[in-house]
Amino acid sequence: MRIDIVSVIPEILKSPFSNSMIQRAINKKILEIYLHDLRKYGLGKRKKVDDYPYGGGSGMVIRIEPVYRCFHKLFSERDYDEKIFMTPDGNIFSQKYAYEFSCKKNIIILCGRYKGIDQRIRDHLISKEISIGPYVLSGGELAAAVVVEAVTRLLPGVLNNPDSMITDSFQIKSINSPPLYTRPILYKGLSVPKILVSGHHKKIKNWFYEKSILKKKIDS
Numbered sequence: 001m002r003i004d005i006v007s008v009i010p011e012i013l014k015s016p017f018s019n020s021m022i023q024r025a026i027n028k029k030i031l032e033i034y035l036h037d038l039r040k041y042g043l044g045k046r047k048k049v050d051d052y053p054y055g056g057g058s059g060m061v062i063r064i065e066p067v068y069r070c071f072h073k074l075f076s077e078r079d080y081d082e083k084i085f086m087t088p089d090g091n092i093f094s095q096k097y098a099y100e101f102s103c104k105k106n107i108i109i110l111c112g113r114y115k116g117i118d119q120r121i122r123d124h125l126i127s128k129e130i131s132i133g134p135y136v137l138s139g140g141e142l143a144a145a146v147v148v149e150a151v152t153r154l155l156p157g158v159l160n161n162p163d164s165m166i167t168d169s170f171q172i173k174s175i176n177s178p179p180l181y182t183r184p185i186l187y188k189g190l191s192v193p194k195i196l197v198s199g200h201h202k203k204i205k206n207w208f209y210e211k212s213i214l215k216k217k218i219d220s
């Protein structure tokens with residue numbers, strides 16, 4: 001899978017993408033990530049990417065030309081299955097979207113900044129608008145990193161133990177990960193539920209199941 005990310009400050013993403021899981025996916029050639037600096041496609045000597053909004057109002061708006069130039073170059077090199085814009089008023093990102101995106105070959109993610117981007121970009125160059133939640137960040141980079149991490153762990157061959165993924169929350173609607181315990185069995189009076197150390201595999205399986213569905217349900 002190939003993911004291209006377009007941003008005014010792509011440096012923000014270097015550190016999150018050098019973490020072990022994403023780096024492992026890149027090393028194994030399961031994933032390619034390319035960061036593109038929107039300023040490279042900016043206007044004039046100062047490589048301007050933003051301007052004042054028509055009609056007035058506070059904040060600057062990312063202009064259409066730099067995004068168009070950048071996208072045009074990338075689109076001429078390959079087809080993109082999804083052209084995503086990170087925005088707080090987009091579709092709320094969920095495991096369903098993570099799955100959907102993990103099945104694509106090439107996706108491009110545009111990170112906004114400032115007050116936002118020219119609406120013509122959203123209307124004509126983007127296929128899906130994604131939000132990581134109902135709150136406002138200063139830029140789309142960290143939101144894009146969330147999407148990339150959730151997608152990457154679903155790519156075949158990335159996780160050492162794929163069973164671990166199957167028992168994660170949201171893999172099956174209304175079933176969350178059960179409560180987990182590890183050694184020591186007793187710590188400062190706090191003990192592990194007896195059933196988990198009983199050796200009764202069937203009872204343990206049932207316990208995990210009950211605890212999974214009893215937890216708070218989140219729409220996935």
Ligand code: SAM
Pocket residue numbers: 085086087088089110111112113114115116117130131132133134135136137138139140141143
């Ligand atoms: N004026 C915009 C609004 O109220 O919808 C917010 C702009 S925000 C300061 C700048 C950029 O951060 C957005 O264009 C978007 O790319 C990104 N961003 C902020 N919050 C986000 C969220 N919850 N999910 C995804 N992207 C977000």
